[in-house]
Amino acid sequence: MSDQSMPVQNSAAQVSTFAAFRATLRRDLLIALKRRNDLLNPLMFFLIVVSLFPLGVSSDPNELTRIAAGTVWVSALLASMLSLDNLFRADYEDGSLEQLLLSPQPLYFMVLAKNISHWLISGLPVVLLSPLLAYMMYLPADAYWTLVFTLLLGTPVLSLFGAIGVALTVGLGSRGLILAVIVLPLTMPVLIIGAKAVADASLGLPLGMHYALLGAILAMSLSLAPLASAAALRISVN
Amino acid sequence: MSDQSMPVQNSAAQVSTFAAFRATLRRDLLIALKRRNDLLNPLMFFLIVVSLFPLGVSSDPNELTRIAAGTVWVSALLASMLSLDNLFRADYEDGSLEQLLLSPQPLYFMVLAKNISHWLISGLPVVLLSPLLAYMMYLPADAYWTLVFTLLLGTPVLSLFGAIGVALTVGLGSRGLILAVIVLPLTMPVLIIGAKAVADASLGLPLGMHYALLGAILAMSLSLAPLASAAALRISVN
Amino acid sequence: MSLSAAATSPDAQSAAVQPLLRAAALFCERDERVLFSGLDFSLFAGEVMQVQGSNGSGKTTLLRILCGLNSGYEGEIFWLGEDIDDNREGFLASLLYIGHRVGVNKILTARENLRWSSALHTPVTDADIDNALVRVGLAGYADVTCRNMSAGQQQRVSLARLLLSPAKLWVLDEPFTTLDVHGVKVLETLLAEHAGQGGAVLVTTHHKLDVPCELRRLNLDKQG
Amino acid sequence: MSLSAAATSPDAQSAAVQPLLRAAALFCERDERVLFSGLDFSLFAGEVMQVQGSNGSGKTTLLRILCGLNSGYEGEIFWLGEDIDDNREGFLASLLYIGHRVGVNKILTARENLRWSSALHTPVTDADIDNALVRVGLAGYADVTCRNMSAGQQQRVSLARLLLSPAKLWVLDEPFTTLDVHGVKVLETLLAEHAGQGGAVLVTTHHKLDVPCELRRLNLDKQG
């Protein structure tokens, strides 16, 4: 089953694999562009969730400084999670997913293309907005870059892992939540490392270890997660 | 358009309105029961999101005590929010919503039935579980009952307001997030009052005012929000 | 107005008989394309009216307008001589609509689906539901989850509603899709029976309707 | 086995000609109901085969099994004599499947949809797409969002894929639904053309197929 998900050998097919990869990437970005909400919403959600904390917890700057790294990371995670539902669901419902599965191209690359476009739409904007929120949460200025870099390394992992969960549940009636139950535990390590790195940065501690870990997790999930998603999609469409 | 949403006059119709109300309530509960996940998932999501904070922010009991009220409330809000998607979407997609709109019964009661079942599935379990999480977050014991009561008053408001957002966006392609953007701001006041009440309770301050406010908001949204949802549904189905 | 001529009006109905449904000077445009304008027609008790037209001619739009699901139109619609906006509840109580999306929840069983959709109009007993399912060829499927049914079987579940409803006016949008030959027969018989009992049917379909009763045609292609 | 007899095997094909697609001893059960067992058939180049059967007889299931979308079966399927699991990529490169859910994204325009679905198989130019859309009767609709099309128009968008694909084997599940009379004609012509060019078609439909070429029938009702 899963062996066609592996990269192909002959070069003729490879050229066309790239074309298919690009077409899929472009299509998904186009869909997002057309529903501008998709572009705006992860951002807005991120903003709103972060701002729930000053409202719900405390507006004391010292307090906020202490919880800043954690809340920004938690909110980024939740924002990624919420936008995951768009990843395969619509394609499943209108039958495009079957077309994708019946493409002679290796599914690995197709899933990767969808993952990348999902990250560009939901992850990247969050990363770019994070310094503003960090400022609003009184994060020490030293930690800004660390926040951005860890999010840059971490949010793709959230998309990649999330895709497995979506792929497993795409055929089911109930949405969203079963996903959260599966995906949140999987993404916990990234959250821990990321938030820890930011916290350490505010204290001026060395960060090499954190980056190395995040990088390793990213590399691993880039190569393995789309395979798992591809296998999961084949199961779900059954 | 919206005048049929008002309660009807003649008693014959009223009997049957109640029957339709009960049938709708029972149907929605049945659907949730059949997908057991719907019952379990808001709970699990609530649990997991709350436990993200010790992981992301800090595991220090003193720190956690300070943010306990806020995080439990924010998580309850997010858990309600995530399960909202189930409220009208499936009915829209399979055409049941049109059937609901074409029922001679006042739409107000039908929407109310759906709201109540949504709350029973997603809100009530969260309320019941909240003391456990409060314990895990080291909330002072004095505040437990306040937490439960404020959630009991507040979570129905989240369902009721949320329903408006879902009803407005049910015909749109993109899910989840636009909802969050519309609904979260609406529910902000509830969050602020609820979290404040719990925080005050831990300090031993009087709470009458908070309860009165929450009760007023609940009463208002019970009578008005379903009307707004009903009107929004008519627009969306168009 | 060209329409009332086009529809082969049966002479049996004198002008004195009141039509169940009457549309006057309906006009609708979508995406800057006029679908129909000045559309007049009447539907009398005992009639089956087939709305015809090529793809995109506006059949679905017309049916949804008549049911009040679509408000992007101009003109007037009367039910028993009354504007439908004036007595919406009365109109809805006499209406049964099945659209492209048939309103069958996939998680529920056939019985549970029918129990709910009937409760919105009239209460029915379980025996009624069983009988209706047998009529539409789903004997033994009452307690099967609809997700596990084939496309045609799901369609049949929705058609069982026709048997459970006391509504006078049936509005059916392509109810024959995915039905097999035998299913088509059953549905055609149902339509004729309903008309025979003084009901009226407004139906769209691209196949050649073969009902053993009065059949009128409304062709939207001549419009626009 | 009863099946190979039921399908009116054309004498033109001698045993020496290799079938494009061959199924051997297929067995499938769902929900404890055996849909078919010991199903054998061969599909040769130049043939259109209509899979028949009443609602729920297993047509959709069979087509999905043949395409590899459904793995809940026993038996073997060969493409050009090779087991399809052994050379899946080769098989998929020659396959075009359009199911109940046609694979048309509602947010994209017709052109954008076709551009993507073609890119999964072969690159096509915009002119190709325009021509295809004209053939299926959607001239001028290339840049209309599919959400704003009628049911039949959306179906036509998916059928335009037939014209853009070099695939030898077409597997179509009820492609005639919601098509108007003219659309049905166009599609029937397309099927015949494809068969004439050495392709093969496996199609389910409940309407009486009237293709100007070889037509074989596979009836699932006799099974089980």
Added chain:
Amino acid sequence: MWLWFSKLGSPKWFYELSGKWLPWLVAFMVVTMTIGLIWALLFVPEDYQQSFTNRIFYVHVPVASISLAVFPLMAVAGAITLVWKMKLADMVAKCAAPIGVWFTGVALATGAIWGEPMWGTWWVWDARLTSMLLQFFLLIGVVALRSAIESPDAAARACALLSIVGAINVPIIKYSVEWWNTLHQPPTPLSMDAESANGPEIWVPLLIMIAAVYCFFVISLILSTRNEILQRERRSQWVMDIVAAERV
């Protein structure tokens, strides 16, 4: 080798073999459980600080150590399901998941009960506790996924996949949580120190209890797998024979 493997995969073979083993396993469990409990409850010297509650140690540690074994077990079974499509492996995986939920739940509960006298609180966000909690969530996720997918075949493969992904992740979670918390909090009382400080009169009964609880786990897994086999194979001849024989 292959023959042996396919024989092992046959539900019928497993059913018969496990039927022979079961009485022995049950007998062994009863004996060890009785000895272990009596020894632990009556003869282990009272600890200076823990009083009577330290007896829960003899339930907590065996149960907790089994909970850690559940995920690897499910992952291996899942891999076999995916690669060799062996039905028996899936049945074992399916039955192991809810049992795993129970064991993890009991480990959490006994730990919490023990934590109260020891640490003065039922719960701390300690590394081991937290990773255990996350594993608990993941297990519930697997069970939920199984119940959500109707087709048994698809459910089998989906759960197999999730178990494998989860099994890769459980050590990562454990590692990251440990590394996260040791910088915040002093090392927790969860160590072997307490044990080595005490003599064999503490750990011999513990070993006996571990054996007994392992046995209990295996027995419940076998019983529920046998049940599952009968369910799934209910229309095969040998199951009908068994049912007929039991009716008589």
